[in-house]
Amino acid sequence: MTDESVDSFLEMLAAERAAAPATLAAYTRDLEHCSEALGAEGETLATASVEALRRWVAEMASDKLARRTIARRISCIRQFYLFLLREGRRADNPASQLDAPSPQQTLPKFLTETEVSALIDASTCSPDNRPAQRRRLLLGRAALELLYSTGLRISELLALRRDMFREDVRMLMVRGKGGRERLVPLSDPARDAVMALLLEDEAKKSLWLFPGRTPLRPITRQGFDKILTDIGSRAGIDPARLSPHVLRHSFATHMLAHGADLRVLQMLLGHADIATTQIYTHVQADRLRAVVESHHPLGKPAVEAGDTDEQSLMQKEASEKKP
Structure with missing residues (x-):
């Protein structure tokens, strides 16, 4: 070669x-x-x-x-x-x-909904924050809201530009892997957090939503990881369990748990193949089990109090009808 x-x-x-x-x-x-x-x-x-x-x-x-x-x-x-x-x-x-081994299937790591809420709460600014700390929290809050509400990859998040956001913006056009573009909805909390960051960084005159030390470039992945780790510590979450991709997994897992369609989730995540999205269906096992236990006759205890009372009433009525 x-x-x-x-x-x-x-x-x-x-x-x-x-x-x-x-x-x-x-x-x-x-x-x-x-x-x-x-x-x-x-x-x-x-x-x-x-x-x-x-x-x-x-x-x-x-x-x-x-x-x-x-x-x-x-x-x-x-x-x-x-x-x-x-x-x-x-x-x-x-x-x-060549025979390639099938990759070992590992379930995605994700946070609970309570942990995500704690993480976002931990990024809230307080009046006694120093200017540098205030900006780190504003940046972290905007990033967390976007990651969790859209399922963006970290590369897609850091590539976002300021001019993509207006007060009335409802959808974001994201360029993902392979240059594929997709539309993702922007939630109200995410838009509010972004607007707060834009106002804070207005003097930087940067093209990027998340500018780094040099406004000409976006913040690096390593720089963002440090901010995320700091917020995670404030929320009491082990840094080993926290990463931008874990938030993407959390978005997908929680969407499915609340009844989202798998095809819609595929579009939101930007997966070329739905087989990639299907890894998140592990969350449906508990839901299916609960449905069976609640609605299928064999999923309930053999004899319940109500059933016993109903059987007794039926037997009594039958005996009264006998000559």
Whole structure:
């Protein structure tokens, strides 16, 4: 494999699929990992055989890498060879015969509704707050309200611009993964929190809703994490259980728990495939169990007090009718 092939592949991902820089970096690392493993056997990515690629997969398994990591790397290599095949740089796709392990299904971590309320309450300003602390709380409050009421990804949140918000705005146009755009509704509490932050930051003259130390750029992910951790500590929530993605999971979980349609949730979250959204259906198990216990005859105790009284009355009426 030449650097030109890798560069062309990455350029295709960026141009045709609108891959984010982080995605391109992950693909690069996966390609480098495979190239190094093949190089140890005297092969290259350009001429790799199916057997050599299978040994690479077996080596990753013996190193006890996570199944999700192995599956992701195999997916990357498959796409790379498919690209070479379509470009006429190879006559086959040797990775098409690789067996990828099914990723271990892990349930999303989420907060309870009470914990989310405590988190938002903890971001409320008080008269004795210093100016710097007041702004951190205003920023945290606006971010929390948006994350929880819209289910935005952290990258989507930090990319929001000031000019997207007006006092009468009801919907936000968000650009998500793959450049896909979607509309998400803006709640009244979220809009009020955003307006308070905009007023506080008016003198910064920044293009961004969440400007960083330098108004020309939005706050970094690491900078926001520090604010979130501080608010979480004030709310008594373990920082290990708190992240922007946990709030996204909480949004989805609570929406389903209150009867939201799965297809609507898919649109709100910006999932290309509804199978990704279905991971949140774990919350419906308790609801279904409660419905069965409440309404199905076999879900209730065998004999209830009311049933006993009704049976006694029926037996009495039957005996009175006998000659």
